[in-house]
Amino acid sequence: MKNHQCEKGVSKILMFLIMIMVVLISSIIICYYYYIQESPPNKITEKSEIPVNNIQTTTENAQATTGKEYEEKIPNKQQPVAGDIEREIDIASISLAMETYYVDKKNYLQSENLPVSIGSYLNPVPQDSGDGPCSSYQWISNINDSQKYCVWACLIDGKFYVASQKGVTSTDKAPTSLDCW
Numbered sequence: 001m002k003n004h005q006c007e008k009g010v011s012k013i014l015m016f017l018i019m020i021m022v023v024l025i026s027s028i029i030i031c032y033y034y035y036i037q038e039s040p041p042n043k044i045t046e047k048s049e050i051p052v053n054n055i056q057t058t059t060e061n062a063q064a065t066t067g068k069e070y071e072e073k074i075p076n077k078q079q080p081v082a083g084d085i086e087r088e089i090d091i092a093s094i095s096l097a098m099e100t101y102y103v104d105k106k107n108y109l110q111s112e113n114l115p116v117s118i119g120s121y122l123n124p125v126p127q128d129s130g131d132g133p134c135s136s137y138q139w140i141s142n143i144n145d146s147q148k149y150c151v152w153a154c155l156i157d158g159k160f161y162v163a164s165q166k167g168v169t170s171t172d173k174a175p176t177s178l179d180c181w
Contacts (some may be wrong), residue, residue, distance in 0.1 A: 095163035097122035107146035
């Protein structure tokens with residue numbers, strides 16, 4: 001009996017350390033995107049850097065631009081948006097809490113909707129900020145199957161960040177069943 005309690009205590013300590021690592025890695029990712037990434041290019045201000053008769057076309061009209069009016073155009077790179085990084089961190093946190101719950105209970109927390117808390121492992125469950133394509137994180141009811149769960153966030157780029165008993169991944173389609181993907 002004491003050995004089982006010891007294993008349970010070690011398991012909780014390990015899961016706590018993993019959660020700390022997730023928070024630290026998440027913080028590093030956020031710092032990278034906020035502070036280390038180069039800022040977008042500035043306007044070119046000297047006439048010698050551009051052709052004098054450059055033509056800039058807009059959807060409204062075409063106009064000749066010269067010198068200080070010219071703004072450098074660079075193809076749009078697909079970079080994660082801060083809100084999407086937060087969504088991915090939240091979904092990963094929910095997944096980690098569900099896996100910790102499973103280690104202790106031998107089944108996943110069952111819920112009709114996104115749970116408010118996942119035992120003492122994640123209380124409260126994070127909520128989407130509501131400024132993305134979906135107003136909240138999505139959950140497929142697992143009330144009839146304690147061995148599966150499926151939760152996801154809608155990302156700005158039209159993809160979905162999904163977590164289930166299989167792990168965490170990004171998909172092109174929203175999940176429609178507990179199999180998630």
